[in-house]
Amino acid sequence: MARAASFSQLRFERIRRSFGSVEALREVTLTIRKGEFIALLGPSGCGKSTTLNILAGLLPATGGAIWLDERRIDTLRPEERGFGMVFQNYALFPHMNVRRNIGFGLAMRHVARGEIARRTDEAMALVRLEGHADKLPAQLSGGQQQRVAIARAIVIEPPLVLMDEPLSNLDAKLRLEMRAEIRRIHASLGATTIYVTHDQEEALSLADRIVVMQAGGVRQIGTPDDLYARPASLDVAEFMGFRNRLAGEAIESDGAQTIVRVGAAHLRAAGAGPVAKGTKGALVMRTADLSPAPPDASTIPASVTAGEFRGDGFVCSGAGEGGAELWFTSPSRLTIGERVHLRVDPARARFYPEAGA
Amino acid sequence: MAAAPSARAPFDGVALLAAPAALILCALFLYPFAYGLWLSFVPAAGGALANYRKFFADPFLYGTIATTLWLALPVTLLNLAVAVPVAMRVRLMRNQRLLTTILVLPITLGVVLIAQGLLTYLGPQGWFNRALMTLGLVSHPVRLVHDYWGVFLSLFLTGFPFTFLLTLSHVSGIDPALEQAAATLGANARQRFLAVILPLLAPGLAIAFCLSFVQAFSVFPSAILLGAPAGPTRVISIAAYQAAFEDFDYSMASAIAMLMGGVQLAIIAAVLGLRGLAYRGPAGGGKG
Numbered sequence: 001m002a003r004a005a006s007f008s009q010l011r012f013e014r015i016r017r018s019f020g021s022v023e024a025l026r027e028v029t030l031t032i033r034k035g036e037f038i039a040l041l042g043p044s045g046c047g048k049s050t051t052l053n054i055l056a057g058l059l060p061a062t063g064g065a066i067w068l069d070e071r072r073i074d075t076l077r078p079e080e081r082g083f084g085m086v087f088q089n090y091a092l093f094p095h096m097n098v099r100r101n102i103g104f105g106l107a108m109r110h111v112a113r114g115e116i117a118r119r120t121d122e123a124m125a126l127v128r129l130e131g132h133a134d135k136l137p138a139q140l141s142g143g144q145q146q147r148v149a150i151a152r153a154i155v156i157e158p159p160l161v162l163m164d165e166p167l168s169n170l171d172a173k174l175r176l177e178m179r180a181e182i183r184r185i186h187a188s189l190g191a192t193t194i195y196v197t198h199d200q201e202e203a204l205s206l207a208d209r210i211v212v213m214q215a216g217g218v219r220q221i222g223t224p225d226d227l228y229a230r231p232a233s234l235d236v237a238e239f240m241g242f243r244n245r246l247a248g249e250a251i252e253s254d255g256a257q258t259i260v261r262v263g264a265a266h267l268r269a270a271g272a273g274p275v276a277k278g279t280k281g282a283l284v285m286r287t288a289d290l291s292p293a294p295p296d297a298s299t300i301p302a303s304v305t306a307g308e309f310r311g312d313g314f315v316c317s318g319a320g321e322g323g324a325e326l327w328f329t330s331p332s333r334l335t336i337g338e339r340v341h342l343r344v345d346p347a348r349a350r351f352y353p354e355a356g357a
Numbered sequence: 358m359a360a361a362p363s364a365r366a367p368f369d370g371v372a373l374l375a376a377p378a379a380l381i382l383c384a385l386f387l388y389p390f391a392y393g394l395w396l397s398f399v400p401a402a403g404g405a406l407a408n409y410r411k412f413f414a415d416p417f418l419y420g421t422i423a424t425t426l427w428l429a430l431p432v433t434l435l436n437l438a439v440a441v442p443v444a445m446r447v448r449l450m451r452n453q454r455l456l457t458t459i460l461v462l463p464i465t466l467g468v469v470l471i472a473q474g475l476l477t478y479l480g481p482q483g484w485f486n487r488a489l490m491t492l493g494l495v496s497h498p499v500r501l502v503h504d505y506w507g508v509f510l511s512l513f514l515t516g517f518p519f520t521f522l523l524t525l526s527h528v529s530g531i532d533p534a535l536e537q538a539a540a541t542l543g544a545n546a547r548q549r550f551l552a553v554i555l556p557l558l559a560p561g562l563a564i565a566f567c568l569s570f571v572q573a574f575s576v577f578p579s580a581i582l583l584g585a586p587a588g589p590t591r592v593i594s595i596a597a598y599q600a601a602f603e604d605f606d607y608s609m610a611s612a613i614a615m616l617m618g619g620v621q622l623a624i625i626a627a628v629l630g631l632r633g634l635a636y637r638g639p640a641g642g643g644k645g
Contacts, residue, residue: 058537078540091538095556095636104552105542138638156542 007069007159009033010192015064015074017050024050026216027064032194037186039207040196043239047216048196052162055194056085068159079108084153084191085162089169090145092137098124098148099133105156123155126185143174150182154189161193167202179205200240204228212236230270234282234352242284242350243327246300246320250279250351258351263321265300268346281353285344287315290328293343302326304338318342397612408612418613421593422620428505428580428592429573430624432512436520436569437562444525445554457525461518468515472582475511476502507583508590512573520569527561528554531640557640563632567625574621593617 010032017025025047032038040048053059055066057078066074073081084105092101100107102123106116124130127147137145146166153161166182167175183206186193197203203210204224212219212227220232231237238245248260248267255274260267260283269283293299302318307330316334318326328342400407412418447456463471479485481498489495501507531554539549577594584590593613601610 056537056541058540077545078537079543079545081541082543083541085538085541087534087538089532089534089641091532091534093535093539093553094638094640104539104544108539108543108548136638152538152542162541 007034009069010160011067012051012055013065013067015051015054015066016062017047017054017059018062024216025054025061028213028218030211030218030221032192034192035190037193037195037206037208039203039210040194040213041200041203041210041239042198042213042219044198046213048198048213049164050216051213052164052194052196055160056083056162057081082156082158083160083162084156084158086146086149086153086164086166088165090137090149092145092148092152094137097134097136098129098140101137101148102151102155104152109156119155123151126154126188127151127181142170143178146170146178147181150185154185154191157191159192161191163193163195165196165198167197167199175202182206212239214239231350234284237284237350237352241286243287244285244290246283246324246326248281248283248351250275250277250281250353252277253279257346260351262300265298267298267300267344267349269349269351270347271351275351275353279353281351283349283351285349287327288329289348290326290342290344292328292330292334292340295341299341299343300326301339301341302328304334304336304340306336307334309333393611393614396608397615400608400612401606408609409616411609412612412616417591418596421591421596422616424590425574425576425592425594425617426620428508428512428576428590429570432509432516432573433520433566433570435513436516437524437566440517440521440524440565441528441558441562443521444528445550447525448528457522460521463514464518468511468578469582471514472511472579475507475514475583479507479510502583503585505584505589508576508580511579511583512576515579516569516573519572520565523565523568524558524562527558527565530561531557535640556636559635560632560637563628563635566628570624570628571621574624575617593620 012028012030014027014029015025016023016027028047028051040051042048050059054061054074057074057076057080061074064074065072093104096104099120103116103120106119111119120133124133127150129144129147129151132140132144137148140148146169149166153163163182167178170178179202182195186206195203195206204227207224209221209223210227211221214235220227220236222230222232227236227240231240231242234245246262248262250258251261251266252259253271253275256270257268258271258275260269260281262283267283275281295301300320302320304316304318307314307316310329314330314333316328316330318328318340320326326342330340334340397408398405400411403410443460447453447460450456477483479501481500485501486495486498489499490497501510535553535557536549539553544552575594576592577598580586580590580592580595584592586595594617597610597613597617600606600613
């Protein structure tokens with residue numbers, strides 16, 4: 001399919017939205033380049049769906065502006081924006097068959113009948129729905145309905161494709177399949193896509209850049225590698241799967257590395273920059289990066305409280321000094337109550353100074 | 358339950374709970390209906406079909422069918438035409454309950470009270486006419502009561518809340534995401550209504566039409582109080598009433614009642630037949 005109406009960048013300028021006295025979105029500023037796959041990632045209620053709905057025109061912004069190059073679009077009605085949107089519950093027209101659903105946007109644009117048939121066929125082939133053209137949505141499985149929703153959004157060749165948690169209604173296996181499908185479709189069309197999700201794995205695997213949102217604001221924007229390895233703040237780190245959090249104090253820092261004292265142990269961690277000696281803060285680590293090792297000055301003692309078999313090993317929890325809960329992996333089964341010493345890869349642990357410190 | 362399934366389902370005692378309802382239905386509906394039907398075929402004079410022949414021979418009698426349809430059909434259509442946009446709007450409101458209460462209030466007033474109000478309000482000395490004359494819009498009072506329009510208005514007022522509530526429940530059943538999806542695909546408000554809302558609403562509207570129509574078709578009190586019972590609003594129920602309680606010809610009255618039912622049935626059958634052509638599945642957009 002040929003790419004139609006294009007643009008070079010989409011700009012959010014201090015977009016705000018409040019519902020009564022509740023501020024759902026506070027000053028979101030963001031620039032998206034053509035062809036990018038952007039994931040808006042955050043817990044529920046963070047404002048990611050609000051952002052998408054404002055962009056689609058389904059919800060007016062309380063303040064700010066959205067620019068598509070030099071054209072201001074936040075004042076346009078949704079039907080004037082021409083973006084393709086995939087809804088969380090698919091929102092297929094129940095009284096139209098697959099072909100009419102997919103061709104709906106083209107029919108609204110008064111495209112000639114033959115052209116509609118040709119492009120609908122192409123779109124059905126792209127999402128692998130050949131042979132289902134005459135079925136009603138209710139006769140399709142969840143995954144097939146999802147494909148119709150995607151085909152319906154991309155057949156109009158929109159400058160922007162918006163997806164609102166499109167996989168959240170599918171079971172785990174289908175979710176993986178459709179994830180691959182969405183990646184394949186994006187690769188073959190190159191359409192600029194904005195994808196809302198609360199699933200960090202989905203965001204990491206699909207997006208070129210991830211926008212992490214929390215409490216109505218943007219916390220960090222970066223590539224998946226960036227976000228995975230270097231979350232900018234403690235909030236983002238916790239959301240990105242840094243499950244272990246220990247209170248510590250910096251005793252030496254050179255910008256690249258900080259040595260943190262946690263109890264009696266001295267651990268190396270990467271950090272946002274040099275911190276003053278004596279700074280208190282939080283040391284965070286992923287479950288997968290923490291595992292039992294022979295005791296030395298850089299290990300944390302803990303007693304095992306539970307273990308779960310995960311096929312290639314065990315995910316365990318333990319109680320550290322002062323009762324802090326720790327999550328770690330072990331290649332072998334551990335008995336509950338067993339004393340272990342845990343070591344973390346210094347490149348994988350991160351230290352965040354306390355707010356206001 | 359027995360291990361081996363028997364050919365006949367075992368008697369289920371719970372089914373007996375439906376017995377009182379079935380009994381009441383027989384006593385209050387089936388028996389009077391059957392009795393009326395039988396009665397209509399035993400006229401005071403002539404053969405079994407004499408009543409029906411008499412009805413269709415006398416324009417003063419058969420004309421009532423057209424008169425009643427001429428009232429009931431436009432009122433029902435107007436009711437629906439007003440109820441749909443109002444329901445579409447009310448669906449989006451946050452203070453739905455207050456507005457719905459106000460709209461539904463006329464139901465609680467009763468037909469006679471509304472007729473009484475309209476008589477004073479729309480009569481030759483009523484506010485409405487006096488206002489029109491004060492403003493110089495008319496020189497003589499407009500004739501609204503004791504005429505077609507008085508009955509029309511009263512039927513509209515008493516029928517609207519009912520039609521509105523039925524329509525609102527159908528409109529609310531349509532997933533708002535469908536309209537949003539249509540909007541993002543380039544459909545303007547008119548296209549969204551015609552291509553998405555209306556087809557999904559059609560089966561519900563057909564039901565609302567039937568129920569409102571039956572109510573309007575059996576109009577009696579307002580046709581007498583507000584209309585011209587000897588002229589333009591001589592509806593079919595008046596003809597039946599006169600046969601029964603002025604001529605004391607119960608057989609003829611029964612025949613008219615049967616014809617009344619027949620007309621209603623024919624209209625409803627036609628509307629439901631059309632409904633069969635529409636989509637009747639769920640009005641949701643998928644999972645969720």
